[in-house]
Amino acid sequence: MANDSEKMRWCFLDMDGVLVKDKGHIHKIEDMEILPRAIEGLQMLRDSGFRFIIVTNQAGIAKGFFKHEDAHAFNEELARRLVEKGIVIEATYMCPHHPNHTGDCLCRKPGTGMLEEAARSFSIRKENAVLIGDKGSDIEAGKRWGCKTVWIRNSQYPDSGKADVEADDLAEAARVI
Numbered sequence: 001m002a003n004d005s006e007k008m009r010w011c012f013l014d015m016d017g018v019l020v021k022d023k024g025h026i027h028k029i030e031d032m033e034i035l036p037r038a039i040e041g042l043q044m045l046r047d048s049g050f051r052f053i054i055v056t057n058q059a060g061i062a063k064g065f066f067k068h069e070d071a072h073a074f075n076e077e078l079a080r081r082l083v084e085k086g087i088v089i090e091a092t093y094m095c096p097h098h099p100n101h102t103g104d105c106l107c108r109k110p111g112t113g114m115l116e117e118a119a120r121s122f123s124i125r126k127e128n129a130v131l132i133g134d135k136g137s138d139i140e141a142g143k144r145w146g147c148k149t150v151w152i153r154n155s156q157y158p159d160s161g162k163a164d165v166e167a168d169d170l171a172e173a174a175r176v177i
Helices: 038-047 068-083 113-122 136-145 170-176
Strands: 009-013 050-057 089-095 129-133 148-152 165-167
Touching: 009 113, 038 050, 038 170, 050 068, 050 113, 068 089, 089 113, 113 129, 113 136, 129 136, 136 148, 148 170, 165 170
Parallel strands: 009 050, 009 129, 050 089, 129 148, 148 165
Antiparallel strands: none
16 A cells, blocks of 8 residues: 555656756856746646656856855745745755766766655655656656656757657646646
């Protein structure tokens, strides 16, 4: 018999390009711009029973563009703004590595380290999870881990990585999931 946590539906969300406008190594709170229809999509997903975890590569830390503290402050402010709209982010997992600066790691997408850690912490079952991202590395991470994937079409990153579903934004993604 499955316990309640094993029945929960989970949505892994990439941050830049899915939740906030991707401005390249964004880390300053004053530069945060939540994407149009992101709130609407999150609310629809929440109302259909999903809980949310952010999984984000933050290579700007490894490259020296900003510090861990900057990224944590940014993530906390994003979570605060989403809570104001009734959206709870259960956790944010962040990879601060870049292979050219820190070497290889298991957490950087398309690696599955962040997904695996979240799955252990929250008893997430792959069949109850979906990963939504805008880059091929997001989709590849979800595929490697074994969950469903949704690619948010993005002209900056035109390769979907062969996602299960494609959408223009989070609201469309919520409708097709």
